[in-house]
């Protein structure tokens with residue numbers, strides 16, 4: 001294990017050019033995720049602020065116009081095939097719409113079998129089954145309930161938990177979670193956020209939590225970065241930033257979002 005941070009985004013800039021029009025989606029963004037302890041870092045911003053571009057750059061889905069993504073001090077863009085596979089194992093992703101990542105023709109079992117095979121996680125079928133069951137247990141599921149089903153036979157919340165289990169299967173050090181709870185209902189949202197906290201605390205897995213929803217960030221985030229028009233305009237401890245935003249844009253973003261305060265009771269008027 002090296003002394004370098006787990007992940008470093010160094011002066012990341014991404015300019016899209018389409019039909020002669022230039023859009024700066026990321027403008028000189030820098031960010032460091034420590035190797036230990038595991039943390040949940042929120043990237044928050046409104047639609048179009050550059051959140052997905054940042055996540056795509058970290059996951060290697062898009063190349064930067066300038067700047068670097070460093071994994072344990074090494075530029076991800078220059079890793080050879082084997083090292084890039086290690087990187088893709090250590091840095092997993094879960095997305096807003098878990099339906100989109102499943103092939104509708106395969107049973108859920110296939111998602112897990114494929115991951116075991118691609119990353120050489122097991123030497124026997126029995127070991128593969130054990131690893132899969134273990135991963136499902138972490139998200140409160142059992143193989144018998146889900147593995148023989150097709151994606152459309154499951155709810156959005158179940159599909160999202162399966163994505164978490166698949167990510168966990170690979171024992172990653174970081175999960176990039178792009179709006180993981182925006183399409184699930186409130187009770188499942190709480191469950192999924194709780195799974196994230198447990199993975200951080202019990203398994204040492206860090207999260208880059210990408211969201212426009214500051215109330216969930218408030219519940220689980222350690223550090224927060226507020227992204228505005230491709231730049232980080234404010235960063236710091238999540239509760240400190242949300243309770244006392246300094247940048248004008250953060251103030252605007254935060255004032256538009258209700259934060260539940262457990263100490264404030266609902267005022268109910270007389271019923272008659």
Ligand SMILES: Nc1ncnc2c1ncn2[C@@H]1O[C@H](COP(=O)(O)OP(=O)(O)OP(=O)(O)O)[C@@H](O)[C@H]1O
Nearest residue numbers: 016018023024025046047048049050051052053054
């Ligand atoms: N492939 C592309 N080609 C051209 N412009 C793009 C492309 N992808 C994103 N953009 C532009 O880059 C900017 C940042 O987009 P991005 O998707 O990263 O924002 P976001 O914060 O993730 O938004 P959302 O919350 O709506 O997903 C936007 O102005 C967007 O229109």
